[in-house]
Amino acid sequence: MVFFINLARLIFAPLVQPAASEFEVTAASLGVVTSAAWLGSASPRLPTGYLLTRYPRHYIAIATGMLLVCTSLFTAYSQSVVHLTAGAFLMGLSSGMYYISVNPLISELFPDRVGTALGVHGTAAQVAAVGAPLFVSAILVVGDWRTTFLLISGLAGASTLGLVVATRRTEMPEAGAADRSLVTAGKAQWRLVLTGVVFIGVTGFLWNGLFNLYGDYLDVAKGIDAGTGRLLLSLMFAAGIPAFLVTGRLADRVPNVPLIIGIISSFSLFVFVLTLVEGLVAVAVLSVLIGYAIHSLFPAMDTYMLSSLPDEHRGSAYALFSATMMLIQALGSGAVGTAVTRGFSYDRTFQTLSVLAGIVVTGMALCHRSGYLPTGGNPGNTPDGTVPASDD
Template sequence: MSRRQLFGSLCAMVFLVNLARVIYAPLLVPLQQTFGVTEATLGIITALAWFGSASPRFPAGYLLTKTSRMTVVVGSGVLLTGSALLAAVAPSVRVIMVGAFCMGLASGPYFIAAGPLLSELFPRRVGRVLGVHGAASQFAAVGAAPFVIAVLAFGSWRATFYVIAAVTAAVTVAIYLVGRRTALPEAGRADRDLLGAARAQWRIIVAGIAFVSLTGFVWNGVFNFYVIYMMQAKSLSEPMANALLTVLFASGIPAFVVGGDLAERLPTVPFIIGISVAFALSLLALTSVSGLVAVVALTAVVGFVVHCLFPATDTYILGSVPDQHRASTYAVFSGTMMLPQAGGSIAFGVVRDAGFGWDPLTRGAALVLLLAMGGLFGLYADGRLPATGAPVKH
C-alpha cells in the first residue's frame, strides 16, 4: 500500500513540475502586454524553462550515485517552491527569465530521480507505470491554459505562481512523509559510476537522443507558440486559441498510457520512428486546413501522436538497461536530449521575426523531421541501432 501511496504522491509532484515548464505558454500574451517584448523574447522565456530542465540532469545523475532518489525528489520540490515565488514577484522581464529558468531547473532532477525509482518500484510493468506517471504530468499541460484563464478572470498573472508555490510545498511535505515509511527498492544501489554507465551504454543513449531530439525541437516550437499560431494563421480568437492549446495537451493524457503499453508490446525502435513520422504528417495536414472543425480535429491528432513518443522512449531506455546503469544512463540520455529540444521555441520565434508565416514555418519543420526519420529508419534496417541496452560485464 505504501508503494501505491508513494506512486500517487509522485504523480502529484510530476503534475507540478510539468506545470512549471508549460505555464509560460498560456501566459505569453499577458507577459507581452505587461513587459512589451517581441516574439523572439517570448521564445527565449519559454525556452529558458526547458533549458533549465535540461541543464541539471548530468549533475543530478552524478548526485544519484551519492544519495537516494527520494532525497533528489524532495529537493526538487523545495527548489520549485522557491523559484515559483521568485517568478511571482518579478519586477522585470529579466527576472521573469530567471524565474522561468529556475522553475525548469527544479524539474530536471525530479525526472532523473523519479523515472528510475518508478521502474524499480514496479519492475514488471515499467511501460504502464511510466505511462500513467506521464499522463499525470500531462494533466498539468491540459490544465495550464484553463488555470491561467481562471486566474486572469480574478486577478493578476502573478497569482499563478503563488498558487504553484503553495501547492508544491504541500506535496513536497507529503512525499517526504510517505517516503519515510515506504520500503524502497535496492536495485539501483550498485549504480555508482555515471561515466562508466555512459561508456557502457553509449549506443542506446545516442539512439535515444536521435529518436527524440529533433521531434522534441519541433514540438517545443509548436506548442509554445500554439496560441499565437492559431490566432494569426487560423484567425481564431484568443479564447478559442487557448481552448485549442488545451485540446493539444488533453489528447496527450490517453497517449501516455497507450504509448507506454504499446512500447512494451511492439518492437520499440520502429514504433518510436513511426510516432515521429505520424507527428510530422499531422503537422503537414494542420498547415493545409483553415476550417474550425478540421483545425480542432488535427490539433487532437497532433497532440495524441507526439505524446506517445515520451513514454515509448523512456521505456526504451529504462526498460532495457541493467540495474547497475539505469539512473546514470537515463541522466546522460535525458540531459543531452533536452538541450536541442529547448531551442525549438527560440528558433520558431527568430524565424517568425524574420518574416516567415506560421504555416510555411511549420510545414518546413515537418518536412525536415520526415527526412531525419527516414535516415534513422535506414540505419535501423541496416542493424546499426540497438534494440536494448548493453549487458553489464563482470
C-alpha cells in the same frame, strides 16, 4: 508531485500573451522565456545524474519540490522580461531534477511493468498540461498572471510534504546502488543513448516550438482568437492523457523501435498538414492528432531507454540521454520565435521542421532495418536484441 513539477515548465506557454501585454513586447519575442524554462529543465540533468551516484533517488525528488516552492515565488515578482526569463529557467531546474531521479525509480519499483508504470505517471503529468491553459484563463478572471506562480508555490509545498510521507511508508529499491559513474555508464551505453537522442531531439525541437507559441501561431496564421487558442492548446494536451496510458501499455507488449518510428512519422505528418488547413474544426482535429502522437512518444522512449539499461548504469545513462535531448528541444521555441520576428512565417517554419523530422526518422528506420540500432525495450528479447534461451 509530478502534477506541479510539469505545470511549472508548461505554464509559460499560456502566459506568453498576457505577460507580453504587460511588458509591451510581442508574444513571439517571449519565445525566449519558454525556451528558458526548458533550458532550465535540461541543464541540471547531468549534475542530477551525478547526485544519483551519491544519494538515494527519493532524496533528490524531495529536494526538487522545495526548489519549486522558492523559484515560483521569485518568478511571481518579475519586473522585466529578463527577470521573467530567469524565473522560467530556475523553475525549469526543478522539473529536470525531478524526472531524472523519479523515472529510474519508477522503473525499479515496477521492473515487470515499466511502460505501464511510466504511462500512469505520465498521465498525472499530462493532467497538469491539460489544465495549464484553463488554469491561466481562470486566474486571469480574478487576478493577473503573477497570481499563477504564487499558487504554484503554495501547492508545490503541500505536495512535497505528501511525497515525504509517501517515501517513509514505502520500501525503496536498491537496484541503483551499483550505479557510481557517469563516465562508465556513458562509455558502456553510448549507442543506446545516442539512438535515443537522435529519435527525440529533432522531434522535441519541433514540438517545443509548436506548443509554446501555439496561441500566437493560431492568432497570426489561422485568425483564431487568444481565448480559443488556449482551449485548443488544452485540447492538444488532453489528447495526451489516453496517449500515455495506451502507449505505456503498448510499449510493454510490442518492439519499441518500430513503435517509436511510427509515432514520429505520424507526428511530423500531422504538423505539416496543420500548416495547410484552415478553419476552426480542421485545426481542432489536427490539434488532437498532434497531441496524441507526440505524447505517445514520451512513454515509448522512456520505456525503450529504461527497460534496456542495466541496474549499474540506469540512472547515469538515462541522465546523459535526458540532458542531451532536453538541451536540443529546449531551443525550439526560441528558434521559432526568432525566425518569426525576422520575417519568416509560422507556417513555413513549421513545415521546414516537420520535413526535417521526417528525414531524420526515415534515416533511423533504414538504420533499424540494417541492424545498426539497439533493439532495447523489445518485449520477449534481451537488451542486446537476442532471444533468450528457453527454460524447457
